[in-house]
Amino acid sequence: MLQSLANAILLNDDDNVVVALQDIEAGASADFVDAPLVNSVQRGHKIARRPVAAGAAIVRYGQIIGQAKADIHPGEHVHVHNLGMMDHAQDYQFALASAPLDPIAEQRMFAGYRRPTGKAGTRNYIGILTSVNCSGSVAKFIAKAADQSGLLDKYPNVDGIVPIVHGTGCGMSSKDEGYATLFRTLSGYAQHPNFAAILLIGLGCEVMQIADLVGDRKIRPGGDLRYMTIQQTGGTRKTIEAGLRELEDLAKMANAAERVPVPISEITVGMQCGGSDGYSGITANPALGIASDLLVRHGGTTILSETSEIYGAEHLLTRRAVSVDVGEKLIERVRWWEDYTARNGGEMDNNPSPGNKRGGLTTILEKSLGATAKGGSAPLVDVYKFAEPVDKKGFVFMDSPGFDPCSVTGQIASGANIVVFTTGRGSVSGYMPTPCIKLATNSEMYGRMSEDMDINCGDVVSENVSLETKGHEIFEKIIAVASGEMSKSEQLGFGDVEFVPWQIGAVM
Template sequence: MPDAARLITLHPQDNIAIALADIAAGEAIDGGLAATREPIKRGHKVATRAIAAGENVIRYGQIIGQATHDIALGDHIHGHNLGMGAHAQDYAHASEAHALPPSAAERTFDGYHRADGRVGTRNYLGILTSVNCSGSVAKFIAEAAEKSGLLDGFPNIDGIVPITHGTGCGMASDNEGYATLFRTLSGYAQHPNFGGILLIGLGCEVMQIADLVGGREIRADGALRYMTIQQTGGTRRTIEKGLAELRSMAALANTATRKPAPVSELMLGMQCGGSDGYSGITANPALGVASDMLVQHGATTILSETSEIYGAEHLLTRRAVSVEVGEKLIERVRWWEDYTARNKGEMDNNPSPGNKRGGLTTILEKSLGAVAKSGSAPLTDVYLFGERIDKSGLVFMDSPGFDPCSVTGQIASGANLIVFTTGRGSVSGYMPTPCVKIATNSEMYARMSEDMDINCGDIVTDGVTLQQKGAEIFEMFIRIASGEQTKSEQLGFGGVEFVPWQIGAVM
């Protein structure tokens, strides 16, 4: 790599640069007028001028923290000399909401058209549990179905997915935690990537099957069956009845075939995890370009992980379509400040050890890079965890930063496609929704190419532009939505990544 390309300054106001390769102590920087005072690892920060103790450290033209000690030109900047500091922001609600021009060319993907008007990207049968007590039986039914070759005569069905979890009882029946789980289970029961749902409870749990299905139509296609183990007569009888119900639903689900649908029917959940110093330079802004392209085609893209936009929320409130939408986002941030405080945590708990090894120092720095996934589209609305998303464009869904939990909420809200950017590497999948994994750097991509779908490291190594990479990501979304398998699907991931958000006391 040429010396001129070994450091990058991301904004004219920045007082740091990012190392694009490992740099030894004494290497020339600042046009040869100065030198690094210590080794700088790839993805880490180096001071491009002297920074006094208490002075703001600037990246992306934004504050990422304050110097805890005097920092000299050429110093490595990390946890030893950079802390959070004050970070009050001017939210300027709806001051920078500029609508993107619609795409001139209509694009389509091949999906499964459902009776409620939504379009699925996969066609699974799901076995959904109301409580952890029915989890083993759900798995027994799925295993028995596989051993018996139940789906052998149904080529249009992608498989059977048992969806088990560790809650549903030992909780209050009228609080925020109950409402969150209710939304999550209801969202999965109605998800367009399922051609049919078998809902199984024990019978005596707090999350009652009767409450989940009573008095309303869950699926317009009628492809919902439900039972409790206690009422059915125990494990063996429940397995037998479950297999019979699956055969009945399979006959219905198998009639679905892929047909062209406009890209506007895609709903993309966007995630980042195992981030590094490259995340905000390569994969996240490239995904932002792809997100904008989807929005221009009328689709919906979902940004989440409220605890990981902390310190960058002002970039979103300014793009809110109204003051009310901006205030909805800040209300969720304030809720999180209270939530973490009452649980004796802190909003700046991140970055994780892996993030720090990759070059990230404060949650402000991590959040600014994470928000880059959202592109430049206006923020259309803000939703609760697992709440049905009913608007197109860029939206925000409240969630923890814990990736499996956040993705669970996005799928419950309707996401029929997931994308996950990572700098450290990720091995996960989220049935029934396919997940595209994007590497931020070429070194990790080469090491984990069997798990990664796209490499964004070539933005740094080969001069690929963000626009070119964003278009590549967009085209992969269409192929995956049309049936091409992701690396996660090929490896069989998705069996343990359903993680509802547990809020409140376990009793």
């Protein structure tokens, strides 16, 4: 339920707060609030509808988002000064609301790249993938030399050469969870269908050995993977020269790829939110949830992530799990995170960020409820570890931190060939080799940063556009970008620094 009048919105009849749709001065009236405002309230922030006693629950979306730290009067601003966390132990009921969505018989297509693996890409890049930080500069030197030589001028079907560099790969155990996570991440990028070919560069003495990454298996069956180490090749200059020779050969192969009609069931969307505000759970996130459901109904796949930012709303997902086992997999990840943060001196409820709070979000419970709306209403068919290959169609969850570049890195390694990113404060980023579509949660930010934003979802509030209409708009944009339309982040050239593997464990 969503009720909007002139200056405030009521999200659920059970809510004891409303959300301001514009800045409202002290003494003025707010819709759904019987008393004049006690203090001035900014757009996106909460206002008490009725009296709330100290210690009582504050309710938004029909769900508890925290408790009053003091008596709160109608018309009073509700935020960090009077709203805090509370015991939020959840009733994890499993598989109670997992009815499948009605499939859509019409077979929609997009113009994609069919790979020898059978997977489909939305872009046609060549990747220079590094096993260790120590080979990162040389990978960039090779990419720069290829650009300066005009190597791709002869190969118009190749979208570009992307060096994938990072800050780890050595100074780590070769047997722990951190190693396994990085191994999955690098393997996922090496096999990603948005790469037509891969050149893998190592130093030679690192923990993450090239030989282990390549192994005796065909991680790319078409002969489009080449690899070398700087030490064995003879140093920086010789590795650059050898790399350029390999790129010439790989570019010929990549250039042979052409876009062909592919069912949209081959689209896998990584769903993210960053720089969230009080509008995120009202406009962009639920609209993306509708687009997610549409793609799932067409046989496609959507990935929700950021475990630390579904905390407090995970009970809504366990109810949608297709089985008790799937629901328990999600809770196992939540318990892992509770232990992980505790042993590293953190807290699961140390979110939202300062920017989130300026935008009107107060507790992690409130933020999580809004973030989970990206997942729509489809059944949760499985839960995956970070960068684990997603091998099922439908709506799934992949474990990750809430740090956006890291979370998206995991989703791409898991197979996302499109990323859709909602933002209220105005996050800017891009994620080669996967195009990123940016959704603005409010019209004011969209007007200010329209060069970075692909779709304005603020008109759900400012112009009474329905969530259903906005969801269909997002769905059509996903198909267009998958077919080659450049997103705003691609036009701006983002993607050089957003590969951020999740570093777990000791740096030694």
